[in-house]
Amino acid sequence: MHLHKYEKIWLIFGMASLVLFLLIIGFAAFWKGTHPQSHIETIDPQNVEAHDAFKPENLGIREVADGKYIVNIVASAFNYDFGKDKEGNAIKTIRVPKGSTVLYQITTKDVVHGFQVAGTNVNMMVEPGHISRYETVMKNTGEFTVVCNEYCGIGHHQMFGTVEVYE
């Protein structure tokens, strides 16, 4: 089959760009370890409390080492459970100092949800039976809106929280 000379140049240029893109993505994924979140760890969606991280007393933020935090969250229609404060009120805001490394761990008790800390790279699907995890460094100060970005029912847009990064 005949290919026009210019078409050959065009296709070689196009395919070379694709290969370059893939090399960059592949390098970031396999050498730098930045895959999209996938931990393939399962959980019984009807009994998430059986898992240590999702016991009611372990929800919310915990400092595990100097500058290292874990945030455990249970999602359900239409709420993120960040645990309770000392007075027994539901926490709606997670506060972390700037520059800390934060591991977000989340699962759902009912339907599929999303978990995005808008303005950061934290963006995960949350599916019944699976645990979603993403670790990141919170480099910028400010208030970041946490949104459920995966449809979970008619109250979907009322499912939110806040992450506050302070100096």
Place this chain on the structure above:
Amino acid sequence: MATNQLPLAKKDARLYMAFMYVTYTALLVGGLMGLLQTLARSGKYTLPFNINYYTILTVHGVILGLVLTTFFIIGFQFSLMEKTVGISDKQRKVAWLSFWVMVTGTIMAAITILIGEASVLYTFYAPLRAHPAFYFGLAFVIIGSWIAAFVNFRQLYVWKKAHKGQKSPLLAFMVTINMLMWFIATIGVATSVIIQFIPWSLGYAETINVLLSRTLFWYFGHPLVYFWLLPAYMAWYAIIPKIIGGKLFSDPLARLAFILLLLFSIPVGFHHQLTEPGIDPTWKFIQVVLTFMVIIPSLMTAFSIFATFEITGRKKGYKSLFGWFKKLPWKDVRFLAPFIGMAAFIPGGAGGIVNASHQMNALVHNTIWITGHFHLTAATTVILTFFGITYWLVPHLTGRRLTPRLNKLGIIQTFVWTVGMTIMSGAMHIQGLLGGPRRSNFSEYAGGEQVATWINYQIAQTVGGTILFIGILLMVYIFIQLTFFAPRGVEEFPIAEEEKNAEPTPKILENWYLWIGITIALILFAYTIPVFDILKHSPPGSPPFDWPIGRG
């Protein structure tokens, strides 16, 4: 070609027009839902009669993404098959059966959605449970489309038997590729609907495997978008050249592009599931690589089209570097509308590469950037090309003419669409990059600066959406004119021919066993191990949830 001038027999035209009536009804209903969504999301307007936002969102997605596209494509493809390989009385009868099965399914699904029993969006979202009639309805739409596919296969088969040793007509070949891809892809969603959703929604199965249902859906979900795109490519390769007074660029290259699209459209569904927790990242990456392969035939298409433009212009004697470009028939809406569609595919395709880029997907996943993306690709590239086809196909079928006045209206329509979509899709892209979520009713969340910025872009989307709705009203008006009121006459069915000295098409391009074999091999390669993993590492299944979507 003389046969292209000949009007079709009434009984045939009636069949193809039936598909067009559903298409344009869907456009009006689905478009109205889109307008209501952008109004609701501005925060300045509440939906009347207590209508739920997510009900109209489901209607919008199902009616435009599944109904409009499938009906237009199948009707258009039937007309292409008749013009190239013919249709028999028996085939026509079965084609009508496919139409009625699809209509039945559409009505079932539509009623279930409208009474609020299926606000699950068109991607299903297990373990949210819709009324079983919703799943049955969608199953009927798919089965109806299969009947159409097998009529198309039969049409080509009968022609081949009568024309031993000849290559099949290009458009018939392309239709067959598209329906093959559709059939292989819909097996996934049909399996999920029949084996998982229906028994579970009826209560025969207690739980559902959510990740498996999503994987089967997206095995279908990506080829679905190529099923929309390929008919547009058919028009670009084999119809537009005729409209601008040129010839086919290359028959073998067009066929090769379609074969590559068949091979690489299906084994790529994971790029819609990149941020899901239960799939091995290495397999995600493998499907990302395969996704990038499907860009190659689109690069070939871009080259062929612009080469056709230039060759045609130079033959007409335009010598300067871009003289041929200036002299393209810009005032012919049959050319202009698809051309804008092609132009929109440049940013649309580039955005698609971003979306499929493994870890980079986390930046945009489930944000309204994605909605902006497919309003460029599906709702501009594909739809403007379908409009471009409508301007000659409908009068050809109804024995009328595209008058200069309607042509002018069409040009206005194209501009209205371009302006409206630039505003709406542009605002969606930017809001998405700032983290604004998709599939969401108006919300101020916890307030703050971020949310205030999002709402500004949502107001811009309302402006764009309103302009687009004016475009829809115009298009429906043009359709009604072309169907019932335009003056009687003959409108050409433009099919481009090959150059007299065109090189022969290699026989291997029509070796169906080979290409279907490779398609299946690629699917097995991309899916066997990860699906086995998904089944082996299944968590306990999910019981159904009715209340989150407002079911009693």
